[in-house]
Amino acid sequence: MEEIKAKWVFEQGGFAKAVIAPTPMGAGYHLHLVKFGRNAETEVLERQRGGWRVFKTIDAGVNTAHTIGFRRIEVDLSSR
Structure with missing residues (x-):
């Protein structure tokens, strides 16, 4: 989900x-947006040109979530 759509859904x-977690290969961080409901589905913020958005620092992810x-x-640093 792109940032513009995420703002609308929010x-x-x-x-x-919102949860910031390390990427699987440890190259940065993803911003996970957890939906309401029993399933608590998670959307990862995406880039405009496709693919998941990777933040170099936790602060960058926090600023976008804000x-x-x-x-x-x-x-969540449990996967490190």
Whole structure:
């Protein structure tokens, strides 16, 4: 999901939380947007040209989540 659509879904009350987690290969961080509901499906923020968006630092991911509208953001480093 791209940032523009994520802002719209957030404004509609569609997300429960934002989680920043390391990428599988450890090259950076992904921003996971967790939806409300029993399934708690997760969307990873995508680039405009396709593919998942990778942030070099945790701060960059936090700034983007804040831009979307989140005021509380989790950082999950358990996979490191």
